[in-house]
Amino acid sequence: MEIYLDANATTPVLPQAKAAAIQAMVEDYGNPSSVHSTGLKAKALIDGVRAGAQRLLDTGDGALLFVSGATEGIQTAVLSALNSLRGNLQAELLLYGATEHKAVPEALKHWNQVLGLDLQIEAIPVDTQGRHDLAFLRQHSARAGLVCTMAANNETGVISDLDGIEAALVGSPALWLVDGVQALGKLPLRLRDRRIDYAPFSGHKLYAPKGIGLLYVRAGAPFTPLMAGGGQEGSLRSGTENMSGIAALGAVLAALSDGATLRDEPTMSGFRDRLAAALVEAFPGLVFNAPMALSLPTTLNFAVPGLSSRLLQDLFDAADVRVSGGSACSAAKAAPSFVLQAMGLPDWQAAGAVRLSIGPAVDAAFIDEACARIRACGESLRRHCLSPANNFATLGDGITRFMQDGACCYLLADALSQRCVLIDARPEQVFRLAQALTCQGYPVLAVLSTTGEAEHAQARALLAEAVPELMPTRPCDALGWPLDVPALALGKQQLTRQGQVLLLGETDVPAIAFSGLSEPADLTACVGPNSLLAPARDEAQQVARCLASAEPTEELAAQQVQGTQLKAFMTYHPDALLVDVREPYEQFLSQTPELIGVQMEAMPLSRLLNAIHPWLTEQPQRPLLFFCRTGNRSRQAALALTRLGHGQAWTLAGGLALLPTATLSKHQPDPALYV
Numbered sequence: 001m002e003i004y005l006d007a008n009a010t011t012p013v014l015p016q017a018k019a020a021a022i023q024a025m026v027e028d029y030g031n032p033s034s035v036h037s038t039g040l041k042a043k044a045l046i047d048g049v050r051a052g053a054q055r056l057l058d059t060g061d062g063a064l065l066f067v068s069g070a071t072e073g074i075q076t077a078v079l080s081a082l083n084s085l086r087g088n089l090q091a092e093l094l095l096y097g098a099t100e101h102k103a104v105p106e107a108l109k110h111w112n113q114v115l116g117l118d119l120q121i122e123a124i125p126v127d128t129q130g131r132h133d134l135a136f137l138r139q140h141s142a143r144a145g146l147v148c149t150m151a152a153n154n155e156t157g158v159i160s161d162l163d164g165i166e167a168a169l170v171g172s173p174a175l176w177l178v179d180g181v182q183a184l185g186k187l188p189l190r191l192r193d194r195r196i197d198y199a200p201f202s203g204h205k206l207y208a209p210k211g212i213g214l215l216y217v218r219a220g221a222p223f224t225p226l227m228a229g230g231g232q233e234g235s236l237r238s239g240t241e242n243m244s245g246i247a248a249l250g251a252v253l254a255a256l257s258d259g260a261t262l263r264d265e266p267t268m269s270g271f272r273d274r275l276a277a278a279l280v281e282a283f284p285g286l287v288f289n290a291p292m293a294l295s296l297p298t299t300l301n302f303a304v305p306g307l308s309s310r311l312l313q314d315l316f317d318a319a320d321v322r323v324s325g326g327s328a329c330s331a332a333k334a335a336p337s338f339v340l341q342a343m344g345l346p347d348w349q350a351a352g353a354v355r356l357s358i359g360p361a362v363d364a365a366f367i368d369e370a371c372a373r374i375r376a377c378g379e380s381l382r383r384h385c386l387s388p389a390n391n392f393a394t395l396g397d398g399i400t401r402f403m404q405d406g407a408c409c410y411l412l413a414d415a416l417s418q419r420c421v422l423i424d425a426r427p428e429q430v431f432r433l434a435q436a437l438t439c440q441g442y443p444v445l446a447v448l449s450t451t452g453e454a455e456h457a458q459a460r461a462l463l464a465e466a467v468p469e470l471m472p473t474r475p476c477d478a479l480g481w482p483l484d485v486p487a488l489a490l491g492k493q494q495l496t497r498q499g500q501v502l503l504l505g506e507t508d509v510p511a512i513a514f515s516g517l518s519e520p521a522d523l524t525a526c527v528g529p530n531s532l533l534a535p536a537r538d539e540a541q542q543v544a545r546c547l548a549s550a551e552p553t554e555e556l557a558a559q560q561v562q563g564t565q566l567k568a569f570m571t572y573h574p575d576a577l578l579v580d581v582r583e584p585y586e587q588f589l590s591q592t593p594e595l596i597g598v599q600m601e602a603m604p605l606s607r608l609l610n611a612i613h614p615w616l617t618e619q620p621q622r623p624l625l626f627f628c629r630t631g632n633r634s635r636q637a638a639l640a641l642t643r644l645g646h647g648q649a650w651t652l653a654g655g656l657a658l659l660p661t662a663t664l665s666k667h668q669p670d671p672a673l674y675v
């Protein structure tokens with residue numbers, strides 16, 4: 001069962017909302033502008049929902065329009081405000097909170113340009129708690145034409161001090177837009193009492209379907225329709241109304257009022273505290289990125305030292321728990337959250353943030369299950385050397401690759417000699433590497449650099465502080481190589497070096513070369529044509545190359561198998577090997593899916609280097625079908641094998657996420673872990 005903890009992104013549709021939408025589509029399908037009975041019924045439905053929304057939001061004599069969502073509401077409000085500022089010489093500034101949803105600053109920029117106003121647009125800074133700088137607002141509000149401040153933040157849940165903002169606006173001629181999206185159903189906005197001019201809302205953040213929203217406009221506030229046409233919504237918003245959306249929103253608003261369907265604030269706070277406690281237990285060292293006392297009880301935003309946002313998202317997803325990265329991740333580099341940056345949080349917190357959000361329809365049993373899964377995630381980290389406390393497993397032997405923003409660090413571990421070597425470690429990885437080394441317990445023969453970068457020497461010094469008992473004490477040169485030692489023995493293999501290239505293998509021809517050099521010509525002197533070249537940086541996500549594989553003139557495309565074709569593929573290739581390239585901490589939580597009779601192998605992408613030679617030499621014709629969660633890592637693996645000369649490497653397009661559930665049956669994680 002999926003545990004959906006991403007309610008701030010969107011919510012499922014409440015059953016009664018779905019029923020109301022279907023009723024509006026199937027039976028009450030009239031156009032509310034028609035004057036016949038079917039139309040009148042539709043008109044009555046709209047009027048009823050609007051009246052309910054007006055009561056609930058306490059709009060007084062303000063207008064409440066049905067729109068397609070908050071983004072449209074924001075456009076309409078910004079257009080209305082900015083259109084009224086034409087020719088107004090007093091207004092010089094457009095102000096918005098630094099942590100506002102992108103829809104607000106982008107709308108300000110857009111309409112400022114389209115209307116040719118050329119007003120200055122400025123962000124109101126926030127403090128470390130995510131609250132607006134009211135002194136800044138007081139100082140600038142006299143020159144402002146429009147001020148935009150959200151009611152509650154979508155990433156952190158931090159609730160704005162609307163009374164403080166209103167006080168700071170006393171004497172200011174500015175119009176005031178309050179984005180109410182995350183507050184709907186959770187926080188009263190007191191629209192009648194406050195001087196708020198515009199407040200947009202979005203239905204899909206509170207159990208209505210996507211495509212329906214509301215815009216509150218204070219009586220007397222300037223208004224310019226965004227949509228002109230048939231004159232619907234009193235000519236304020238033309239276009240035939242989204243009747244099924246309105247009916248569904250009506251059902252949600254009724255549920256809010258009935259007091260039985262949705263939980264109240266104290267209950268939600270209790271749920272939040274339980275989730276927070278489970279997180280703290282599962283992830284030692286975890287820090288919350290926003291103060292709970294000032295936040296909605298439905299949102300938790302946190303970071304864990306040494307664990308990237310991406311890793312945590314993969315981990316939760318493997319446990320069938322849906323959370324959101326607090327930051328946008330591209331394939332190679334995590335972009336830090338601008339919200340957390342605006343709050344002045346350290347980079348690691350802003351880049352490693354995870355958001356967990358619930359809606360008021362959840363119940364205690366759901367929270368029980370969510371807490372159990374969070375604990376299972378912690379358990380998985382402990383079993384895979386990723387927790388600072390109570391690790392009780394060893395890392396795999398061979399080569400493990402650790403990526404950091406495109407840079408590659410390699411840990412070479414040998415079970416026979418119980419020794420290891422680190423190559424190209426970076427300071428940001430020290431926390432995690434120290435955990436891995438402690439967990440494994442092998443003394444480190446050397447902490448080497450293939451590029452001579454200062455970061456590698458820094459990491460060496462930091463590791464010596466973090467795990468002094470495992471670090472080498474022999475004097476070494478600037479690249480970390482022990483003085484007067486021609487080779488480092490790692491069991492049957494030897495690590496030698498030619499200049500800055502590190503060569504690993506049992507014979508004179510190294511199996512693998514670790515190199516910061518980008519020019520293959522420089523390598524021909526020391527490696528064979530089929531030696532794997534493991535790079536110091538891998539932004540292109542190639543994993544490894546070899547000299548024998550010429551650079552393709554065109555970009556390679558991985559051979560793809562669609563989820564719907566998987567069974568047919570396996571029938572056609574009964575000897576195919578399915579390779580799970582997810583990391584062990586994910587495989588542990590949602591173990592390898594199985595097809596009856598299918599041969600499977602777990603080979604995490606971080607350890608792929610160990611498998612490439614055996615596959616290329618021993619099974620060059622055997623179809624290898626790589627899979628992972630989303631299809632990104634499996635595509636990298638399939639492309640690497642193809643580039644290195646394997647003719648039968650495939651990727652499962654879209655990964656497990658897009659697999660029809662009937663195709664593979666999943667092992668459930670061990671229930672004992674969920675107690």
Ligand code: PLP
Nearest residue numbers: 069070071101103154179181202
């Ligand atoms: N404002 C806030 C605070 C939001 O969280 C969102 C959605 O994430 C929006 C505006 C935009 O809403 P929609 O995409 O429904 O138009």
